[in-house]
Amino acid sequence: MGSEVIVLPVIFGTVFGIFYLYISARNRERLALIDKGADASIFYSKKKHVTPVWRVIVINLALLLVGIGLGIFIANLLTYNMGVDEDVAYPGTIFLLAGLGLLAGFFATKKLNKDA
Secondary structure: OOHHHHHHHHHHHHHHHHHHHHHHHHHHHHHHHHHHOOOHHHHOOOOOOOOOHHHHHHHHHHHHHHHHHHHHHHHHHHHHHHOOOHHHHHHHHHHHHHHHHHHHHHHHHHHHHHHO
């Protein structure tokens, strides 16, 4: 009964711990650079030809949704034409083609970054 009460604070504590470790490690690195007399501009250098984040998100989301749609369509074909069980056909093809869509999105994003 008490475990339901503990789950939420553990989740929030984990997220807080990750952010705290990230920020404190970053601060220690920068303080070490200052102690050695190095310039901290390496943290702020921006590349000239970087693809905008919104394009990457749109490409990956579009290919993911296309993969899910094709997965549902092919699962429907497998179920009604070939007699495959629905409990196997739908999740299997949806996850398979959604993964292939994300993989295609990864390669499309790599190509987009090379072209930029």
